[in-house]
Amino acid sequence: MKRISGKRLGAALGRISADGDEYRKVALLFAYLMFVVSASTVGRTAADALFLSHFDASALSKMYLPQAAALILTGLIFQRYSPRARIDRLILGLIPAITALVVLTRIGAGLGHNWTFPVIYVAYDVFNFLMIVCFWQFAPSVLDQRKVKRTIGLVGSGGITGGILSGFGLKLIVPIVGTTNLIFFYAGLQLLAAAAVILLVRMVDNPGETFSQTDKKAQASAASKSKKRQAKDTEKEGLFASVPHLKYVAIMSAALILALTFVDYQFKVILRGELQNEALAGFMGSFYGWAGLLALFVQVFIAGRLLTRFGVMAAILVFPVVLFAGSLGVLLVPMLATAVLVKGSDKVVGDTINASVNQLIMFPIPPKWRNRAKSFLDGIVRNGAKGVAAISLIALSPVLSAQQFSYLILALLVLCVAAAIKVKGAYLKTLLATLQTDGAKLDGSELDFMDPASRGLLEAALRSPDKQQVLYSLRILRDMEGFDLAPHLPHLLRHPAREVVVKILQHVERAKPAGLEPELSALARDSHGQARPQALLALTAYAREEYLDEITGYLEDSDLELKSCAIAGLIKYYGIEGMFLAVGALKPLLESTDEEERSAVAGLFGRIGIKAFYKPLIPLLQDASPRVLRLALRSAEALQVRELVPYIVPLLQHGDTRKNAIDALAAYDEKTIVPLLEPYFDGDHPVMHLPKVFERLATPAAFDMLLSRYAKSDFELRNKLLEALIRMQRSAGPPADKQVAVIERLAAAEMELYWQLSERMSGLGMAEAYHDAAEVAGQVQERTVWRIFQLLALVYDAATIQAVYANWSEGDARQQANAMEVMDQLTHGPIRMELARIMTSSGAAAVASRTEAQLAEQLAWLAAQGDEWLRQVIGFAMNPEGSDSLKDHMARIRMLRGFSLFQGLTSRELSALAEKLTPVEAKRGETVFRAEDDGNSLYLIRGGRIGIYRRGEKLSERGVGESFGQSGVLIRRVRSADAVAEADSSLWRLDAEDFYEVMFDRSVIAIEMMKLLSRRLRTAIAGQKKPENAAALGSAGEGAEDASQADAAAAAKEIAAAAQEAAAASTSDGDGADSLLRRVLILQKIDLFAHLSHEDIVRLAQMVDEVEYAPGEAVCKVGDYGDMLYGIIEGTVRVHRGGETLASLGEGDCFGEMAIIDSGPRSADCTATEHTVLLQLHRDQVFSLCFQNMDVLRSMLQVMGNRLKGMIG
Secondary structure (H helix, E strand, O other), X not given: OHHHHHHHHHHHHXXXXXXXXXXXXXXXXXHHHHHHHHHHHXXXXXXXXXXXXXXXXXXXXXXXXXXXXXXXXXXXXXXXXXXXXXXXXXXXXXXXXXXHHHHHHHHHHHOOOOXXXXXXXXXXXXXXXXXXXXXXXXXXXXXXXXXXXXXXXXXXXXXXXXXXXXXXXXXXXXXXXXXXXXXXXXXXXXXXXXHHXXXXXXXXXXXXXXXXXXXXXXXXXXXXXXXXXXXXXXXXXXXXXXXXXXXHHHHHHHHHHHHHHHHHHHHHHHHHOXXXXXXXXXXXXXXXXXXXXXXXXXXXXXXXXXXXXXXXXXXXXXXXXXXXXXXXXXXXXXXXXXXXXXXXXXXXXXXXXXXXXXXXXXXXXXHHHHHHHHHHHHHHHHHHHHXXXXXXXXXXXXXXXXXXXXXXXXXXXXXXXXXXXHHHHHHHHHHHHHHOOOOOOOOOOOOOOOXXXXXXXXXXXXXXXXXXXXXXXXXXXXXOOOOOOHHHHHHHHOOOOHHHHHHHHHHHHHXXXXXXXXXXXXXXXXXOOOOHHHHHXXXXXXXXXXXXXXXXXXXXXXXXXXXXXXXXXXXXXOHHHHHHHHHHHHHXXXXXXXHHHHHHXXXXXXXXXXXXXXXXXXXXXXXXXHHHHHHHHHHHHHHXXXXXXXXXXXXXXXXXXXXXXXXXXXXXXXXXHHXXXXXXXXXXXXXXXXXXHHHHHOOHHHHHHHHHHOOOOOHHHHHHHHHHHHHHHHHHOOOOHHXXXXXXXXXXXXXXXXXXXXXXXXXXXXXXXXXHHHHHHHHHHHHHHHHHHHHXXXXXXXXXXXXXXXXXXXXXXXXXXXXXXXXXXXXXXXXXXXXXXXXXXXXXXXXXXXXXXXXHHHHHHHHOOOOHHHHHHHHHHHOOOOOHHHHHHHHHHHHHHOOHHHOOOOHHHHHHHHOOOEEEEEOOOOEEEOXXXXXXXXXXXXXXXXXXXXXXXXXXXXXXXXXXXXXXXXXXXXXXXXXXXXXXXXXXXXXXXXXXXXXXXXXHXXXXXXXXXXXXXXXXXXXXXXXXXXXXXOOOOOOOOHHHHHHHHHHHHHHHHHHHHHHHHOOOOOOOHHHHHHHHHHHHXXXXXXXXXXXXXXXXHHHOEEEEEOOOOEEEOOOOEXXXXXXXXXXXXXXXXXXXXXXXXXXXXXXXXXXXXXXOEOOOEEXXXXXXXXXXXXXXXXXXXXXXXHHHHHHHHHHHHHHHHHHHO
């Protein structure tokens, strides 16, 4: 027990040492609140004693009304005008004014005028109200909100201490100075509070920003909007809409104030019958003193533990329940002792636990709304409740006895408890709103393809020249009951996109609509046709004798695709006779060593679709050619034969074949494939991309399989498992109770691992030799926290958990504090307690001295945890000369760190790139590459010098630690200059294919590369002078022909007309399924989203907002903070810098991607040139949904690369 206490004391002292500035602020806030509360106690005691000594109890009930009216008026004025001034300046202006007024009241009291005492009774309450409200608006600006649960109790103790000191102090000084002279003490304590404020302001680095009562970011964002748009945004805002839990807090507060006013009346009526003058003042002083001591005990020993263990929402019920029990006692035993107990609970519980809760539930609110909400509660609700209580007392005090008021008190407390219970859900909503501003908010509508308006949109999209729109509509309509695709086939067979024609021909092959044979025959004969092989296969599906000779003729065709389709069609559709005719052409292809012929054979068996014909695929699935492998995998996908699985699984490891291997395995029946794949999770080298297959299956059995493998897997595989499980859950729904128990056990194990890592990392960073090992271990620990949150995302709402993690790991202090509070509300039991410890810890390893033996033991433990990279780093740290290959590998990583291209990458990512480096030697005068060569490699100089020449003119020279040829990797453009060795040089070469394979295995690298491209684009835009060069920036749909653009415009008009019909037919003002479908179709046109699945596209369409802009209205301006990506639904947008046009973007284009990638300011102005409708996608949505898909990352890189290519010519 002593040992545990020592550890806790050490941890506490460590926190105080680490947060010295924060605790100094806490100490000053403690003093500030102590002086404010002491002043309030002294002033209230003086006002009560003077009034009760000069008037009888019947006058007391009449004082509540003017008191409440004055407080309400003050609250309204304060709420309206206080935000105009900085809170520190407001306080330092109010205190001297109040002090002067207090001194004037002392003069009036000394003159003996009776009217002075009611004025004092009301005015002092107003002064106390202003001081308390100002304090609690000032304190959140000073406190670190991430630590507020730990420090709020210490700050609140200042108020309790002030109550104790002033209470017992009154007992001592009243007999000496008299009641009237307490007013001087009241004024002096106010001035001491002002001194504390002055010291606190001096401790703050930027008082103007810290104490401002407006949101600077919101102001900056609003400044870039037109007045009309600001007005629209303001209409959407409102105090109750922005603070959802405020209405329940208001009900609870009003009920409590009414109850407490009646309790106060009971207490004073009973007290008035027992004591007078100095005796009354002395008793009240003793009462406040002893109540303060008990309150201090509760605050120090109970309040903090209650808040930490049970949370804010449990603590909010404590005071109403205690007050209910006490009031029930007064009802049953109406005597002074019970009245004192009830009044004392206000001080002991109300001023501690309840006061802390009331402040904590306001902390998550943004400053703009927090101060308005607090002013509303303190100035209007609570004081309004006092007014209602005053009127009630005037009406009821002649009718009801003090005892009978308990009935009203009990009823009010029942209402209070009911409102407190409702606070939790609304409070959580408030917390989430602060984390997900403009984030993933689904509109709730679902697609209804049977709706006539939706069908109209889909049919209109079939006539669009846009490939993605047609493919999407085709996928939906072809299986829709009652829809006849036949009238659209002639038009679709002539579509300019080959992919559309192929899909239609595949449909024709399956459906065999009557009368299309002549057109299929013509398509197969068309020498310029884009889909001749598929047309021929569709023709064979009809198995018509009159076309047999024509089909057989293709067996001798030089086009291997046509030849293989003829073979497949004859075998598949013409029975024994077709098989006999095709076998002669098939046999030479099977025996061929030519890559083109092997490729034809590899795709042939999928077209045949006969499972018994699988054996020839086995050698083809082990071919050296990636093209042959991909085609063989497509055939395996079609056949779905168990015997092929052992040959498909190894192809998951290679970037060239991974996607096709996943498609092939995911095509199998779940009952067949899941047991076959399970053994591949075992062994020393499990297949890392196997979870992708289960993700595609997305069945309960697949989910359970991945979950069962989690505990047995190493860290890297755990990451892959979680990525798959999270995506599977989107369609699977919430897990069963049994699964929840398993997930919570896994999360608890990860939390235990976190603390084990913390312990084993202690002291590593202090040893220079182990610095890299400590850094990598820290990354492992960070990833452990990520896994904890991902596991919790399987139990709770995934979008909420992702937002919490993002805000906690990357947000400011307020966002981090709110993220912690969300998890405090969502989780429960040991998970909640451990997660709170992790989220409040610094994350840094403890700094402690360790012996070499202890460090060696720690490193051995870390190396045994299953992280291969950590094991290698530790091995090198302990024995740098042990392995030449490891030594060389580490040298490569150190070299890569020095290149700007790879800044932002960790040693783990650099290690993957280092494995792909190829050494190159260049003699002096040797040309490394020439202008117009294909650019497919990046070179890093480790020795020597390289000159860059264009047409014989030397442009620059690169030396050791520099790179050249980056454009060849990033944007794959031809070389624009010669690279010549100026001296004997040693280089590392990184080929584009290797670079992209590594990058698309690790999204972090892809995002860092996009940031680099974004920075280069900004540089290119900033340095560009000629408009004609900038025009090459282009749009996302760059390269379309004029004719197809005209077709696109015509089709767009058709879709727009259908959309207008849909809007007219909709009964929900455009927010229904037809509006959602319209967004889906538009998103399909944006190249960036072309690779998203149907489910992700629909989810994205539910998340985005539609925003309208008038001609000439600015969408964004140079220098604005950018967190939105825009897609154009209709209209055009001009991209420009001043009067210089950089690009003109139209329907289907997107812009704004640079700002969301690198979080930088906008690099150009974007202005609507006509009535324009945009889809607006927030940065959080892009990263949470789009950038989890590597194909989307590839698209983004391609779009940005093309733009940079255009900019630099």
